[in-house]
Structure formats: C-alpha cells, structure tokens
Amino acid sequence: MRIGVMFEVGQPIDDVIAQVDGLRAAGLESAWASQIFGYDALTLLAVVGREVPDIELGTAVVPTYPRNPVMLAGQALTVQAATGGRLTLGVGLSHQVVIENVFGQSFDRPARHMREYLSILMPLLMGEQVAFTGETLRAATFGALEIEAPAPPVLVAALGPTMLGLAARLASGTATWMTGPSTIQSHIVPVIRKAAAEAGRGEPRVAVGLPVCVTTDVAAARETAAELFA
Numbered sequence: 001m002r003i004g005v006m007f008e009v010g011q012p013i014d015d016v017i018a019q020v021d022g023l024r025a026a027g028l029e030s031a032w033a034s035q036i037f038g039y040d041a042l043t044l045l046a047v048v049g050r051e052v053p054d055i056e057l058g059t060a061v062v063p064t065y066p067r068n069p070v071m072l073a074g075q076a077l078t079v080q081a082a083t084g085g086r087l088t089l090g091v092g093l094s095h096q097v098v099i100e101n102v103f104g105q106s107f108d109r110p111a112r113h114m115r116e117y118l119s120i121l122m123p124l125l126m127g128e129q130v131a132f133t134g135e136t137l138r139a140a141t142f143g144a145l146e147i148e149a150p151a152p153p154v155l156v157a158a159l160g161p162t163m164l165g166l167a168a169r170l171a172s173g174t175a176t177w178m179t180g181p182s183t184i185q186s187h188i189v190p191v192i193r194k195a196a197a198e199a200g201r202g203e204p205r206v207a208v209g210l211p212v213c214v215t216t217d218v219a220a221a222r223e224t225a226a227e228l229f230a
Contacts, residue, residue, distance in 0.1 A: 004030030006060060006209060009039050013047060021052045030056035030088070032209070035063060042075050042087075049083030057086050060175050060209055061157045063094035064117045066103050070139050073124035080149035090175045090207070091121075092157030111162045112136065118156070118170040125151040155207055161191050168195035173205030178229075184208055 005028055007019050016039075020031045031048075035041040045057045057079075062072065072091075079087045093099070093114060096107040116134035123130050124145055131140045155175040156167035167174040174192055176184070189206055196204045211229070215221045 002029045004028055004032055004056065004058070006032040006034060009033055009036075009041070009044065013039075013044070016044065017048055017051045020048050020055065024052055024055040028055065030058055032058040032060040032090075032207075034060055042079050045087065046079045046082040049079065049086060053084075055086070056088060057083060058088035058155075058207070059090045060177070060207065061090035061092035061155070063098070064091050064114065065094065065099045065105050065107075068139075069117050069120040069137065070124060070130075070141065073121050074145050074147065076125065076152055077145060077147040077149045080152055081147055085150045085152075087152040088155060088172075088207075089125075089152045090155045090157065091117075092175070111166065114156065114163065115166055115170070118154075118166065122154065122170060125154070127151070153205065155205060158192075159188070161195075164188065164192045165195040168192045168201060168204050169199040173207070175207040175209065177209040178211065179208065 005023050007016065007023065009016065011019075023031050033039075033041040033044055041059045041062055045059065049057050064072070076087060076089045093110045099105050099107045112134075113136055116132070116137040119134065120130055120132050120137060120139045124141070127144045129141050129143050132138060153172035155173050156163065156171045157176070158164045158167045158174045159176065159179065164174060174188065176188060179188065184206065192204045192206065196202065211225065213221045213225070
C-alpha cells in the first residue's frame with residue numbers, strides 16, 4: 001500500500017505548491033488534485049510538478065463529458081512532459097445532475113460513453129493514430145499526437161461491475177471516493193481483479209480516496225463530518 005494525500009485546491013497557487021512540497025518532504029508518495037469548479041486540475045499539476053520534484057501527481061478525477069478525448073490526451077501528455085512522467089490520470093463520469101444541469105449534456109448510458117471515450121483516449125496516450133466511430137463519440141486523427149512523453153496510467157472512477165470491467169480491460173485500474181474498506185475488500189477488488197485476469201491484463205491499481213481526520217475528540221469530528229457530507 002502506498003499513501004498519498006488529496007491536497008487542498010481552494011487556495012492560491014503558491015500555497016498549493018507549498019502544500020505539495022510539504023507532502024513530499026513528509027514522505028508521502030503521491031499528491032492528488034480534484035476537478036470540481038475551481039482550478040483546472042491538469043494545468044495545476046503541470047505548474048506544481050515543475051516546482052516540486054519526486055512525488056507522484058494524480059487527478060481524482062477529471063470528468064470526461066466536458067472534454068473531448070483527443071484534447072484530454074494532449075493535455076495529459078503535456079503534463080507528463082512538464083513533470084518528467086509523474087502523472088496518473090484519473091477520469092470519471094462525474095454525476096448526472098452536474099453533466100445535465102451544468103454542462104447541458106445527456107447522461108444517457110454512461111458506461112457506453114466511458115467505453116467509447118477510453119477507446120479514443122487510450123491509443124492516443126500510447127502514441128497511436130486513432131480512427132474510431134461509436135454511437136456517441138468519434139475521432140479520426142491525422143497521426144499520433146506530437147508530444148514526446150510517456151503514456152500516463154489511467155484510473156477510471158468505478159463502483160458497479162460494468163464500470164469496474166471497463167477500468168480493468170481498458171485502463172490501469174480504478175479510483176474510488178468515500179467507499180469503505182468492507183466494500184473495497186468484498187466488491188471492488190475481487191470484481192476488478194477478476195475482470196483484469198479474464199482480459200489477460202496485469203494487476204489493476206485501486207486508489208482508495210477517504211476523508212481522514214486525526215483527532216482526540218472523536219465526537220466532535222463525527223459531528224463535523226456529518227455537517228460536511230450531509
């Protein structure tokens with residue numbers, strides 16, 4: 001098990017850099033940026049990665065619907081080039097209320113969307129030309145992207161067996177948020193491992209994101225958590 005921290009993105013960039021540098025100095029192995037309604041996570045990681053060496057950088061997670069997979073591939077490879085290949089690209093569907101209300105897009109058959117999205121994204125990250133036509137997405141590039149950088153590992157936010165299967169077959173693993181240890185042990189890990197084995201893939205990575213509070217006042221911490229996550 002490797003331990004990392006999802007750092008606070010709601011602060012000035014100089015403070016973000018200082019926070020990530022502090023995580024590195026403390027011996028944490030990875031620093032993760034969320035993508036909500038603040039900084040663009042990948043742009044932020046490119047900046048942070050130029051200032052802070054020797055720590056893995058990840059997104060947890062970048063929503064796919066608002067970003068064309070060709071453009072996301074180029075952006076991810078740019079971060080790889082800027083940071084010496086330290087990016088782990090976490091992607092996800094986001095939530096129906098966000099995709100339909102904020103971005104005005106259809107959330108119909110999200111697993112189909114992710115399968116088609118990865119069918120375009122993954123070859124481009126691997127330095128290949130893409131010609132793909134799906135039901136909702138299509139792309140025909142003129143060649144490989146002209147960025148000299150290694151392909152980042154890709155984690156797909158997944159809970160159900162269909163999405164876990166996609167994460168195992170088409171990507172490097174999954175990233176979860178607020179999924180408890182019993183569910184990780186009894187459902188997430190065995191399902192994604194089985195799907196990876198059946199596809200002849202290697203051991204999938206499972207990045208488990210959990211809110212953590214170190215405290216001597218457990219009751220107050222539970223009260224705060226209940227308010228924050230209500």
